[in-house]
Amino acid sequence: GAVVSQHPSWVICKSGTSVKIECRSLDFQATTMFWYRQFPKQSLMLMATSNEGSKATYEQGVEKDKFLINHASLTLSTLTVTSAHPEDSSFYICSASFGVGDQPQHFGDGTRLSIL
Amino acid sequence: QKEVEQDPGPLSVPEGAIVSLNCTYSNSAFQYFMWYRQYSRKGPELLMYTYSSGNKEDGRFTAQVDKSSKYISLFIRDSQPSDSATYLCAIGFNDMRFGAGTRLTVKP
Numbered sequence: 001g002a003v004v005s006q007h008p009s010w011v012i013c014k015s016g017t018s019v020k021i022e023c024r025s026l027d028f029q030a031t032t033m034f035w036y037r038q039f040p041k042q043s044l045m046l047m048a049t050s051n052e053g054s055k056a057t058y059e060q061g062v063e064k065d066k067f068l069i070n071h072a073s074l075t076l077s078t079l080t081v082t083s084a085h086p087e088d089s090s091f092y093i094c095s096a097s098f099g100v101g102d103q104p105q106h107f108g109d110g111t112r113l114s115i116l
Numbered sequence: 117q118k119e120v121e122q123d124p125g126p127l128s129v130p131e132g133a134i135v136s137l138n139c140t141y142s143n144s145a146f147q148y149f150m151w152y153r154q155y156s157r158k159g160p161e162l163l164m165y166t167y168s169s170g171n172k173e174d175g176r177f178t179a180q181v182d183k184s185s186k187y188i189s190l191f192i193r194d195s196q197p198s199d200s201a202t203y204l205c206a207i208g209f210n211d212m213r214f215g216a217g218t219r220l221t222v223k224p
Contacts, residue, residue: 004159006159032210034212041124041219042216042217043204043214043215043217044160044204044214046212091157093159093160095159097209097210102147102148102210104148104150104162104165104209105162105209105212106162107152107159107160107161107162108159109158109159110157110158
């Protein structure tokens with residue numbers, strides 16, 4: 001079945017550093033990938049939609065300069081949290097859909113980000 | 117009003133019970149309905165999706181959609197401890213909207 005791989009699964013870093021999270025579609029080409037954020041015991045919140053070869057579309061309230069998204073190929077999208085602070089600590093999850101037309105999203109296993 | 121309403125539970129049942137999970141939605145424009153299962157500290161796993169009213173069955177899982185009532189359900193038969201997870205309903209595809217998720221515990 002479709003597999004979405006996310007790396008790293010867990011990262012701890014100091015406040016002020018930038019952190020890059022990778023999302024790969026392993027056995028299919030993903031024109032569109034999605035980035036979500038999830039707080040404990042809450043549902044997923046869509047941050048941005050990433051389209052290969054074009055600028056990402058950010059949801060209202062999400063700082064595009066804070067959360068940089070690059071979708072340079074059909075199998076890789078990256079999310080960089082710039083100058084991370086403790087309030088950026090969260091569970092970040094990517095997803096991708098494959099095939100033509102409407103298809104459901106398949107999710108990676110998430111990245112737990114802890115900013116000290 | 118949220119676009120997708122889902123009772124967050126928690127829901128606790130004995131092993132072997134039939135589990136019923138439900139969501140309501142407000143926007144009739146959405147045509148696709150999904151159920152995801154999320155284990156702790158993992159990403160959501162797609163269980164089932166459908167785009168029409170009626171039932172769709174896959175093993176012990178049955179998804180039910182009633183578009184006239186804007187109501188979707190997931191039934192789990194012969195529930196197992198391994199079914200213990202958070203179940204998320206979702207509507208739409210590229211503009212997916214999630215319910216809050218229902219935390220289910222199946223006790224041996």
